[in-house]
Amino acid sequence: MSSRVNPTPSQRKRLLEKNANVCCVCKQRGMGLELHHIDGDNSNTVDENLAVLCAKDHDHHHRPNAYNIPYCSELSSTEIKEYKEYWESFVNEAKQTNPKIVAMLNVYGNENHIHSMRLILQWENGKVEFE
Ligand SMILES: [Zn+2]
16 A cells, blocks of 8 residues: 555645535535545545545545435445546536536525525536536
8 A cells, every 4th residue: 555645735726626616426615625535545646536525425435334315325436436527527617608508596485585595507408417
């Protein structure tokens, strides 16, 4: 086992920007975003092997049995890699001048009382990236 290589501050910043500063799995913004080594090799610290995960999804991946989520019993490395790739390509597209994506914010309630909101991010071809 080779020794751990920590991402540099500039690499961390670059990866967070690529992921719009949110977890690539659940898209939650905020505290405790961590860089996860997708292949489990702590010395393989290249952008392609680092996924931006919130503390909860990171923990979920490493301790799948601690979570009792019926429709998603584990968060595999393959899934994390897919989330990362889809999300980073989406964020990259969203930064273009004429993005091929559509964002919709559905608001439920009336003008005095908004009880819920739903943000839907969708590719031009209809594929929903995040809801
Ligand atoms: Zn998350």
